Amino acid sequence: MSDAGCERQPNDSELVERTRKGSMDAFDLLVERYRKSIYRLAKAMTQNHDAGGDLSQEAFVQAYKRIRQLKNPESFGPWLRKILVNLCIRHSAKVVSASLEDTEIESPESPSTEAERSMVRGSVRSAILELDPAERAVVLLYYMEGLKQTEIADAVGCPVGTVWSRLNSARDKLRGLLSDLVS
């Protein structure tokens, strides 16, 4: 990314092909390209920095190992996201009680607006954590990643109708939990 403008950045498809031929550097570029968004989604799914980091790395590891199974190399991004979502859902199913480890509810040093903002963030995260993993995935893909429902259905591996009903159910729960903030 640093030398953008000097030379053309290889696209995902080229990098996937090079990875398939054994180039670890090409895969490094893919990691570099997607790590932030993948981490952000994993963190939001688990609401935990360590677990999010771990799962985001695991998603890349799985992607690398299964890279030959990817039918359309240009759709590496959505495919990686799909792997991550599955990992996160499985992880959440295992973790009985997730913990909000790094939510700064109060910070005496911060100015009041900053404290207020982090309090709001804390409430939203707690509310997200209240959702069941499948609903959480749908909500985050929709609101955070801005995906369309067909794309979400692909990422989560369920029909569009199910996405719709999960989204509705999650939205109602969130509105209930965040009634003060939403209204």
Place this chain on the structure above:
Amino acid sequence: MNCSEVQNLIPQYLSGELDDDIRRRVEEHISGCPDCQEGMRREQSLGDLIGQSADDPPDEYWNDYNAKVRSRIRGVVGMLWRMGCLPVCLLGLIGGEIAGKVCAWLTFGNGLGGIHPVWLRWLLDSALLVIVGGGAGIIGGLVISRAITRGLPKYEREERGLKQIISRNPWYRAAFLAFFIMAYLAAPVVLIWMLVPNMHFPAWVRGTLAVLWFIIFSSIILGCYWYLKYYLDGRTDSIICRARNLWDTKKRPLSFWLIQLYLLIVPGSLAVDYGISQYLLVPSNCRQEAESAYESGDVDSAVSILRSGIKKYGNRYRVLECYEYLGRIYAETGKWEQSRVIFHDGVKTYERLLLHPKYSYSKDDQLDFLGDAAQLYIDLGQNREAYQLYSTRLHLSPNDPENMYSVAQQYVVMGYKGEARTLYTKIILEFPNSDEARWAQQDIRDMH
């Protein structure tokens, strides 16, 4: 368009997923309706709140991120490489030498030393090796497996496998590695050390023996490598399973012949592999292999892998995955009759497994499988079978409004409107405050 319809469409309106015509109608309605304007504001505010709740870690977090991913990709083989192969090999050889001396003392020191002729002693010694190697494999596999998975439910053990547990814990990895090195290196070292110098064979016999030992020794190293690569790198779970899957696909890459050679010449390898694959690690993931074959367009291979998976898994949980995927492949390739048969068998197996006291399935899994199977029956146009499965689903989780609601929705799709209405009414009466009750009321209105 009334308010309720518009409220439902607001999220799609905001994400730009509506057709022009519907979008225009929604806009017209919202512009003249304060309630829906408020609904839209709330939806926007919810989206903003969730969007803003995400945050990034400090920049230094990314410094070693790629290195961590690389190191996880390399797994144990990479770890060894980084540790330096030499000390590890030396440790293995020293361990093997010590174990060899113990074996030699046991074999020749007291018991077998006086046995003549030499071929009989050699035969007995080989038998001992098989017993030592194979026995160590099975017992070691069992002990380690039980120790690591203690407390985990059976379902969890089969589904998640030990690969992840082992590969994430350096102590387990080290124990696993040491176990292989000891089990495999001890046996040939003792024979090289004891047999060859002690027997007064002509030079050409000793030369042949040396070559033979070299082959065995290399195959052992190769075997260890494969074990580590396949087991711990998560590629597949067992060499035997891998060989069997290759056999099923009728492909004969070099690795296939190497595996056959390895299985043929290493004493005790079959037993060790059996012990490991049965007790220590999960059976190979046929579903994954088949998925890979199917996605690359090789339908025949995918089908044969899944068919062998159905035979192989028998009463194991994973057999359901094979049935489900095979049914889908048949359906997608237009072989409806086969698809129907496979799904029918799958459902029967499911019912059998459900009653099996050995397996503990999570309720979600059971509901999912029933839902999947029923959905396929609907796709096949066999609504009666689907109806029966949905009834089972209701029976399985009778007091869950979510389950009831989704079943009722499917009843509507299948045209069983009377049953759907009964179910909707039941939801409304039994769970009046639930979301499902609200949706059910709406659905009943829509049905009218």
